[in-house]
Amino acid sequence: MSQSLANPYTAFVIDLMIDVLVKGTIVLSLAGLATWVLRRTSASMRHAVWSLALGSLLALPLLQATLPEWRVEPFYVSVETSTAGLFESESSPCDCACGCGESSAFAGAPYVGDSGRGAGGAGALATDGGTGERGAAWPSAAGIALLLWAMGAIALLGRLGLDLYRVRDLTRRARSWGSKEDRALGRLLAAKLGIRRRVRLLESEEVSVPVTWGLRVPAVIFPAGAATWTSERKRVVLLHELAHIRRWDYAVHLMVEVACAIYWFNPLVWLAARLNSLEQERACDDQALNVGVRSDIYAEHLVDIARTHVAEMAPRGAFAMAHASGLANRVRSILARGLNRAPISPRRLLSTSVTALAIAFPLASVDIWGAAGVDVLQAFPNGDVEERVRELEDGDPRVRRQAAWALGELESSRGVDPLVDRLGDDDADVRLVAAWALGEIKEHDAIEALIDLLDDDDPLVREMAVLALGEIGHPYAVSPIMAAVEDHPKLREAAFWALGEIDGDRADDARRGLYGRRDTHGWENDQVWTGHLGNQLPRSVSKDVTSVIAVLQDEDPRVRRSAAEWLGGRGDPRAVEPLLEVLRDSEPAVRAMAVWALDEINPTRFGT
Numbered sequence: 210m211s212q213s214l215a216n217p218y219t220a221f222v223i224d225l226m227i228d229v230l231v232k233g234t235i236v237l238s239l240a241g242l243a244t245w246v247l248r249r250t251s252a253s254m255r256h257a258v259w260s261l262a263l264g265s266l267l268a269l270p271l272l273q274a275t276l277p278e279w280r281v282e283p284f285y286v287s288v289e290t291s292t293a294g295l296f297e298s299e300s301s302p303c304d305c306a307c308g309c310g311e312s313s314a315f316a317g318a319p320y321v322g323d324s325g326r327g328a329g330g331a332g333a334l335a336t337d338g339g340t341g342e343r344g345a346a347w348p349s350a351a352g353i354a355l356l357l358w359a360m361g362a363i364a365l366l367g368r369l370g371l372d373l374y375r376v377r378d379l380t381r382r383a384r385s386w387g388s389k390e391d392r393a394l395g396r397l398l399a400a401k402l403g404i405r406r407r408v409r410l411l412e413s414e415e416v417s418v419p420v421t422w423g424l425r426v427p428a429v430i431f432p433a434g435a436a437t438w439t440s441e442r443k444r445v446v447l448l449h450e451l452a453h454i455r456r457w458d459y460a461v462h463l464m465v466e467v468a469c470a471i472y473w474f475n476p477l478v479w480l481a482a483r484l485n486s487l488e489q490e491r492a493c494d495d496q497a498l499n500v501g502v503r504s505d506i507y508a509e510h511l512v513d514i515a516r517t518h519v520a521e522m523a524p525r526g527a528f529a530m531a532h533a534s535g536l537a538n539r540v541r542s543i544l545a546r547g548l549n550r551a552p553i554s555p556r557r558l559l560s561t562s563v564t565a566l567a568i569a570f571p572l573a574s575v576d577i578w579g580a581a582g583v584d585v586l587q588a589f590p591n592g593d594v595e596e597r598v599r600e601l602e603d604g605d606p607r608v609r610r611q612a613a614w615a616l617g618e619l620e621s622s623r624g625v626d627p628l629v630d631r632l633g634d635d636d637a638d639v640r641l642v643a644a645w646a647l648g649e650i651k652e653h654d655a656i657e658a659l660i661d662l663l664d665d666d667d668p669l670v671r672e673m674a675v676l677a678l679g680e681i682g683h684p685y686a687v688s689p690i691m692a693a694v695e696d697h698p699k700l701r702e703a704a705f706w707a708l709g710e711i712d713g714d715r716a717d718d719a720r721r722g723l724y725g726r727r728d729t730h731g732w733e734n735d736q737v738w739t740g741h742l743g744n745q746l747p748r749s750v751s752k753d754v755t756s757v758i759a760v761l762q763d764e765d766p767r768v769r770r771s772a773a774e775w776l777g778g779r780g781d782p783r784a785v786e787p788l789l790e791v792l793r794d795s796e797p798a799v800r801a802m803a804v805w806a807l808d809e810i811n812p813t814r815f816g817t
Contacts, residue, residue: 226358230475232572233266237477239568244484252491252542253456253553254561259485260461261565263468266478268569358474365470369463376422380430383411387436391443395429398447401500402455412436418514421450424459445510448497455496456552458489491542495550498543508543512536594621601627606636610789613639614807617646625650629658637667641792644670645804648677656683663693669793669800672703676804679707687715694723702797754781761787766796773799777806785810 240262244255386392387410395410409428412435420430429450435443453459465482472478494511498504515536542548553561597619600612613631616624624646631643644662647655659681662674675693678686687708694704701723708720757779760772773791776784784806791803 226355229266229269230472232269233472233475234477235572236262236265236269236568237475237481240481244488249549251549251551251553252488252495253551254557256485256488256492257553257558257561259481259488260465261562263465263478263481263485265565265569266468266472267464269572272569361473362470365473366467369466369470376420379413379415380409380411380422380428382415383413383428383430386410386412386429386431387443391436394440394443395447395451398444398500399451399454402448402451402496404451404455406454408451408454419446419450421453422459424457427454427459429454441506442510442514445497445502445507446514448500448502449493452493452496453489456489456492458493461485461489487538490539492552494539494543495548496552499550499552504543508540511543512540594619594623598624598627601631606634606639607786609634609636609639610642611785613642613646614785614789617642617649618808618810620650622650622652625652625654629655632658632662637665637670638789638793640665640667640670641673642789644673644677645792645807648673648680649808651681653681653683656681656686660686660689663689664696668697668699671697672700672797672800673792675700675703675707679703679710682710682712684711684713684715687711687713687719691719754779754783758784758787761791766794766799769794769796770799770802773802773806777802777809780810782810 240258243258247254247258387395392410395408399408407426409423409426411428411430412433413430414433416430416432418432419435422428422430429447431446435446438446465485469478469482494507498507594616597612597615601609601616603609603612609631613628616628628643628646628650631639632647634640634643640662644659647659656678659674659678663671665671665674671693675690678690690700690704690707694700705720705723708716708723754776757772757775761769761776763769763772769791773788776788788803788807788810792800792807794800794803
């Protein structure tokens, strides 16, 4: 429920990044194993394997979001089991800093922004068994990770776009290359390789080695002075560059660059891209050798071009014939005898593609963490928000309460005014959930109404109003929150958390004043709730949602809290109504876990 992860779209992206990182690593590892097994086949075949693997990485996020889910349930989740058989636990007194001797509010800190995957998942609540303090600031770390990934991806995609512009601009300034005989040689070799597209042969002082780029009308750009090359060298260079065009390598090149930009944080992607590029050049060398060029002559020209034209790094908008990197391996491959140099056949390419799909589709469908992500592609349209708004006027308070919860999870500003109206509902439970929903939406228009709610007759409604003001995070709420604590001392722990969510010196000073602690600042809000309700040890539990819902009525508050945690991680809509009831639990820690769990059961996932 933190600012960084409260938006379900943000949570969706982070969940997707984790899943796709793991699955992408699996895909690339399988591709590496396949190319090792196929090491005696042609370079074209190995290049196809790497290209399909890198292409699968770009397809994984889309497949992940659209394919039916195959859930892999975790073997263990962080839930205590009772002596009756489903949960078991031991009592433990509060060790919070305030020394109250009671069970401290919000144990496990679900209010500190835990919008991970729930118990047992990648973002499960983490505690340090004996102290009850959270071990890691998952929401803060996740938000920072998302920001860093976006910055890296945007930078790399921007660089690619700039390079494409540079190459296009360079092409506009280039002039036609060679004599009529040279251009006729180019047309002859293109026809011999089966190229039906028009190929432009150009010359520019801005390149030092031959480069190729373009899809519909590809261009081969020669360095200045290439027209004076021997006819043999011209033939060698043309065969190599035309082989790139024949194989549509430029399209693969762009795909790989995009994959590297999106997956820049995964070193395996860069290694795969490097190996893919090497196999690509070898495949073009093989194609030129298959036309009839002698291997020793071809290698001699390749080395001479690389040595004579010490090139700058070719822009990523094109690829160059000769780089120092990998040149020695290419020369050894060119001169080696007995290598398989056959181009990949359409049948082999098709079978390899089918194999890649057979791996990608089921892999994308598997939910590795055992918890459903937010299905953004099936998010509610505006019409569904309007339906929830209408339900706020229903005569049944349970319907109004459900509608308020759904509007909070949908986070539509359209729901703010109707929810503010519900803060005056005759039913305290509706007021409670409406306040929670306004905290989820985080619109400043709701601040005044929530401040008024601090004087509500119901203590739990007052507590939720404090927490909602903390979620919104506006400094204007500092003084009203402190005044509410003066009138209602039991609000101090909720206020301590809420003030930690509000930026500014006023909030920090007020927060330190609550407990007289000088070492706690707003950005350390993940460490606020140091009280705990017993140890959190991993236990094997029943997968029956109905059974766990029943445990929400257990006498032991630790058991009820753990049941709420498990239900939040499970994400089953059947748990919504029981969890809404738990918002009135006598133990603040159980109420806190119910709030977190309700935030995990997003209505966009179920269409409810």
